[in-house]
Every structure is written in structure tokens, then in C-alpha cells.
Amino acid sequence: MQGLMMDVPLTITSIIQHAESVNGHKEIVSVTRDNPRHRYTYKDAFSRSRQLANVIAGWGLSQGDRIATLAWNDYRHLEAYYAAACSGYVCHTINPRLFPEQIVYIINHADDQFVFVDPDFWPLIEQVAGECSNVKGWVVMATPENMPETQLANVYCYETLLEGQSDQFLWPELDENAACALCYTSGTTGNPKGVLYSHRSTVLHTYATLMPDALGMSGGDVVMPIVPMFHVNAWGNPYACPVAGCKMVMPGNKMGDGATLAALIHEEGVTMSAGVPTVWLNLLNHLRSEGLRVDTLKQIVVGGSACPLSIMEEFDTYGVDTRHAWGMTEMSPLGTANAAGAHRDLHTDEEFTRLRMTVGTPIWGVEVKITDDDNKTLPRDGVAFGALKVRGPWICSSYYKLEGSEAHAEPGWFETGDVATISPEGYVAITDRTKDVIKSGGEWISSIEVENCATGHPQVAEAAVIGRMHPKWGERPLLIVVRNAEGADLQPDALKSFLDGKIAKWWIPDDVQFIEDMPHTATGKIQKTTLRDIFADYQFPDA
Secondary structure, three states: OOOOOOOOOOOOHHHHHHHHHHHOOOEEEEEEOOEEEEEEEHHHHHHHHHHHHHHHHOOOOOOOOEEEEEOOOOHHHHHHHHHHHHOOOEEEEOOOOOOHHHHHHHHHHHOEEEEEEOHHHHHHHHHHHHHOOOOOEEEEOOOHHHOOOOOOOOEEEHHHHHOOOOOOOOOOOOOOOOEEEEEEOOOOOOOOOEEEEEHHHHHHHHHHHOOOOOOOOOOOOEEEEOOOOOOHHHHOHHHHHHHHOOEEEEOHHHOOOHHHHHHHHHHHOOOEEEEOHHHHHHHHHHHHHHOOOOOOOOEEEEOOOOOOHHHHHHHHOOOOEEEEEEEOHHHOOEEEEOOHHHHHHHOOHHHHHHHHOOOOEEOOOOEEEEEOOOOOEOOOOOOOEEEEEEEOOOOOOOEOOEOOOHHHOOOOOEEEEEEEEEOOOOOEEEEEEHHHOEEEOOEEEOHHHHHHHHHOOOOEEEEEEEEEEEOOOEEEEEEEEEEOOOOOOOOHHHHHHHHEOOEOHHHOOOEEEEOOOOOEOOOOOEOHHHHHHHOOOOOOOOO
């Protein structure tokens, strides 16, 4: 016997319909090159999305064709998100921080038909367009007076295209399993891999992220998504905010500027934001140096990399709850969220510190397990650690145009590449990436935990730990540090003394090396492959 419920497709078109009818009056504020504080409403946004849909309808595309974007977090990018996907095409967000050859690869691999480009990235397009022969047109997201000079053919002005277009458009009825978005991994090893999201997976992910112990957005929130829309759909914020009815504040190309972020928080009343640790370090540095506060801000979500305890504790002094989250491009991206801060009165200070250093518990819809080298499931005792695997309705079952990936070797599961422990209460602690694990004397060392402790030193800006060969122990940890402005005289022995008592004694790195700049991936993570190349010939002093 089946239930007698209506079979209504789960498509992101329903987000437009709901947001217009219920939350149409809520504001969207954007920083753009041609307007430092553009503001309009959800109703305005989706009216312009229909205008853009009428433009796209004249391009003669087939359902499922890919329409790409290289753009910041702003209102035009939001319009393109919905116009492309709700018309039955696939919105392919491209990370402009990738190497040019990677951008060429993914444009051609995705077979993008048209590409929407922020003016900031036009020099990049001039560089790669000749190698992207299948692209039929380049749309610059600007007004006519802000169009770049170019000799490229088939270049169009976004605002000129919209001018005179009707804001009436009948969205097609779509299969909820139809693809709506495409995002490629950063490709630190080999070519980037494409993850193809469906309408259904996106809607379910949106529901789950809105839950109180996930991201917990509501209609009373003012949300500033700093994590870029070109990377995993800004962690789903462009879908969740219209559903909840949040005012959105989009920082455009100022997403890494502490002064601009502080001004937006203060002037627009931002209550919640999401971004990677480096963003929060920039904001905290500005607040500290200027003696400012962010009294409206109540919660930040930190992901992308492990969040140092020092960031969390400094935000405590501003009355801001730091919620650590974890996920991947392959997971849409949210997998776990740490809501321990909402329940800190239930724990001792020591227990709370331990809990908040984990990435939290799986959100509804995500199932997790850890396995050993023989693929045997390990206990959830907070001690055993193994390869972290996940499954759920918004986790990729395979990569786009790629068969038989190692990550999908176990049917029905995705191997994340992380090493983790899971506590009896379900808290997941990421101890390392599989490829970054340091095995010393037959025992594993968590590079992430050592890095978090080192970053807590007041003279350290960034820290990374890699394993280097040792004749006695096999491998030993090498700590690589970028000093901050106050750290010119910081020495290795002082840093090792700082770590003593904070981590296991045998985890303390055998040596510390200082560098001027830390290499990062296109998504802002520390690039340990580059560090291993830099220190390929390194030998420990006692070896």
C-alpha cells in the first residue's frame, strides 16, 4: 500500500515561487564594481531572472546544456543561478582561482555553451578564450559603460541583453532528478572532477541546512555568504536564504577585505555569516586593530579547513558563536555541523573545548562510518580512526563523465579522503587527509591537531605540518610557519615549547621552518603537495 500524497517534484523552481510569494519584500544587498552598495528585493531578483530566461531561450540550447559563470557573490550571479537552472539547463560555476589550464580543461570538459563573466575576470577570459572553441558567447556581467575593450567575438553586455526583455516567463516543468548545477573539485592532483547536482538533491540539502543544529537560518536573519558562489554554491546559501526569507548581504570582490566585511556587518545588521578560516582571521585582525565590535553578528559558520581554537575563542569575546562545519564539493557540500555552542551550558569548559574542536555531528540525511585498510567498519568510540565514508541523497554517486573512481569503490558509499574518529555521541573529528597522515614509529600523528595548536601562538599567522623521512622513526612531523606582523623574532624552540603540554609529547615536531607565504589551493586550503616539493630534500638536524 502506498500513501495518498501529492507527487510534487522537488525542484529549485519552487524556491523562486515561494520566495516571491512569501519573502518577496526581503532585501538583497550587493557590492559590485559598478555599485558599492546595490540593493533590491527577492521580487526584483526573480523578475530579472525571468528576463534573463527570455534571453537564454533565444540561444537555441538543448535541455541539460551547460551555462557557466565566473563571478563573485552578487545579485547578477544570483539571477544567473536561477535563470539557467530553472530553464532546464545546468549552471556550471567555475572557480576563477584555478590555474588557466584547469579553467580551459573544465570549460571544455563540461562543454559550456555560454559563459557569464564578472569584469574582474575578463583578463583571464582574454587569456583562455582561444582554447575554448565550443563556447558560443561570453556575457560580461556589467552595464554598457563598464564593458571591457576586447577583440573577442560574441561578447555581450549583461544589462544590454536584459533591456527590453519581458519579466514574464513560464518556467518549464522539470524532472526533480534533472541536473541543475555543476561544480568541479579544485584538482590538486590530476584534472578537476565534476560533481553534477540535481534539483532534488539541492532541495533536500536546502531543507537540511536550515535545521536549527545545522545552519539554523530564519526569516529574522541577515546572512552574509562570504564563501564564494563559484565554490559549491556558497554552501547552499543562495537556495537556503530565499526559502527562509533572510536578508542577503553579498560582499562581491571584497569577500577577503576585513574593513569591508566589518562595515557590511555594522551597516546592514548582519547576524550570520559563512566563510573559511582565513576570512575570519582578516576580520578579527581588522576589528582588533581598529578597536571595533560587531554587535549584530551572532553566528559564523567556518568550513573549508580546520578552524583553530584561537579563532573560536576570540569570537567568544565578541559574543559570536563559531559553528564549525565540514563537507565537500561531492556532498553539496554540508555533511556535519557543530552546534555545541548552543548547548555549552551542558558541558564543563574542558568538555566544551574538546567538542568544539570536532566538526560536529552528521546533519539529517548524511550517514557516516569509518573503516580500516581492509574496509572493516570501526567502532564509534572516539578512539579508533579510519577512512571516513559517507552516503546520502545529496552525495555524488559518481563523477561527471568519469567511470569507476576509487572514491566510489564500495557500492553505495563515497570515500571522502579524510581520516576521522567518531565518538559514541556521533561527533566526528577529522584527524587528517588520507594522503597527509604522518606515521611515526608505527603510530599516527594528526597533522591537523598540531596545526591548530601552532596557529594558537600569538605570533603565528599560518601553520602547516608535513611528514618528512626519518632514519629511526620512518617519518617525523615538520612544522612550517608563516609569522605574523608581531612574530619577527619567533624561534623554533619557543614554538615547540608553546606546544608542550597541548599535544602528545611525541607529536611535537622535530623542527620548525619559517616561510614568507603559505601556498594555497584555489579554494583557500593549504597546499601540502607544494610544501612537500619545497621541502623534498629536507633532513632533520638529528638525522
